[in-house]
Amino acid sequence: MQSAAAIGLVRPCAARPLAACPSPRRGGGVGGSLLPALTPRGLRLSARAGLVPASPLEEEESRRCRAARDVAASAAAGKAAAGEEAGGGGLVKTLQLGALFGLWYLLNIYFNIYNKQVLKALPYPINITELQFTVGTVIAVFMWITGILKRPKISGAQLLAILPLAIVHTMGNLFTNMSLGKVAVSFTHTIKAMEPFFSVLLSAIFLGEMPSTFVVLSLLPIVGGVALASLTEASFNWAGFWSAMASNVTFQSRNVLSKKVMVKKDNEESLDNINLFSIITVMSFFLLAPVTLFTEGVKFSPAFLQSAGLNLQQIYTRSLIAAFCFHAYQQVLIHLADIAASYMILARVSPVTHSVGNCVKRVVVIVTSVLFFRTPVSPINSLGTGIALAGVFLYSQLKRFKPKPKAA
Template identity: 25%
Template sequence: MADQERRMLKEEVITYAYILLYIALSSGQIFFNKWVLSSKEINFPYPLGLTLLHMVFSSILCFVLTKVFKIFKVEAGMTPEIYTTSVIPIGATFAMTLWLGNTAYLYISVAFAQMLKAIMPVAVFILGVAAGLEVMSCRMLLIMSVISFGVLVASYGEMNISWIGVVYQMGGVVGEALRLIFMEILVKKKGLKLNPISVMYYVSPCRHVLNIFLFKVYAMALAICLFVPWIFLEKPKMEAHGTWNVQALILTLNSLCTFALNLSVFLVISHTSALTIRVAGVVKDWVVVLVSALLFADTKLTIINLFGYGIAIAGVAAYNNSKLKKEASRSSTNDSLDVQSLTKEASSSTSDR
């Protein structure tokens, strides 16, 4: 009995350690990106270039971990049809989210960007209803209204608002909502079981060198999403300002933090659930909002800011609770169906004998 209690305590300690690691890495990555993009010492205000660097770095590490050292297993079952209809949209929306979200840091504070991200459940729900994955109800409509009202109040309280930054951040929110919808379609409707490493592996360029057809399709999508805009929007500026000779060590560490963040998400989900990562995300958002006020001079929090954000977070908590009940109900229904199936099989077996 004592051994069992010790094992349970050990598991709880490990789980909380993973959650704290995720919160620390996620918060740190946001601060790190803001510093790299806006710091005069680094002189790298190029969100497209930074996003490209992150994707290339992650793709190389994913390839090494899955194919060279084989530390992580990539689930089988991927076909050209599933890849072109599901994985490419996930990769495209992922790139869009990172690009627009990083660009927003050039115009608005980290704290205000996090407040605007609270609108994410609204975007996910609306797109989910349009895709047939969610059902409109009075309860969900009320929750979405509370979140939207809270974000509006927080925006009203922002002292130095930049509408360009708001547009970029909202674009990033839409991109992330689309990515989550495509993920749900890929995982649930097409019967694939993918962990974050599998997803990064499938959307990385390195994997598709092995398949010329898929590599061409992926390369085209990646070029449209990131490489082509970078050539026209940022490459001329980088050449004009002579910023090719950037601090390579800083950018490498920044990319490594991005990859470590994805690993921490995998560790938390594998030891708990996807809902836990949502709840931890709420805690992380508050950490980012409050700590950024101490780290960055452009962050000026007001009472209206915090009041509106508190309302929005209350709505997010209600949304997470609703999702938890829905998942529990679905799990209970599946268990019931499994029992009925076993009963039928047993009776069939008895009648055969």
């Protein structure tokens, strides 16, 4: 048989205020009515006769009221539990966010250190970049095959739209590795602090997005700081400098192209950013493969490494760790961005937190590389780097404020 609650018998009592339900321990009613209270044994307390058997209607009324009280008590307990869970959930999310930031920094540090060690021993940046795309492609295909990542359904039109992004992504990573092979890690990252300058410039030229006066002024310490650091950099050479600058241009071109070309069509399934990044990585692998063969050739064969007097195990281990960290830290950044977004940080944190985290990440990489490689740094060089990074942070804050449209 169905219970009274299941067939709706508790509704008449639940629909009125809980105070209107008679108490199971005392008589009396509400509003002058004399609804008898029921004891647990089905007896009612009569003012004249004491305990007498309760009528079926009175028992039914009591059951309904008890059910209503139970529902109210459960709801109150549920709200209390939800509040505790929300508090606990907030703490858990904060810890998760801190862990993601820490992992992002750690992967960046390991990538830059191992990558620099490999580039010093094996100065073939095209080969090393292609190896990084190869490892990223293997990881992406593995995630699609195992179902860890949903395999994307992509049309030919979407592939054509993604192709320019893959080209500039390939070039950006190649130029970064070329710079890292020529100059100190700290100097490459100081030059890469110029990214906002090229972002504003390219957005104005190709998107018509004119920056505010304050945004333009925030670019001055960036340019001045990089110039000051460059003049006093011990490892300075023009090949490393212009490679880092070219990396800035190509990466910011990718951002502009992503706004201009990646238009979501109604008849096409939209790509989340992890899948988008994975597809770009696979395309970059195929784009750079013929360039590698026709320029540097294959330099990672055991025969070549042995003939160059290099330790095979050491080169392979460091190369694979660097390549894995390269792909992994970008995946972490995507999840911080919106697990659908550098492309895991923006959806889970405010823009302020993200911009601070990004600046701190660059500082952490620069300081760590200086300490690890014992890079000579003069006080003026440090001052220039500090000014440039402060300008980047100021730019990221001012960029958030958009001018209000003027009333017609």
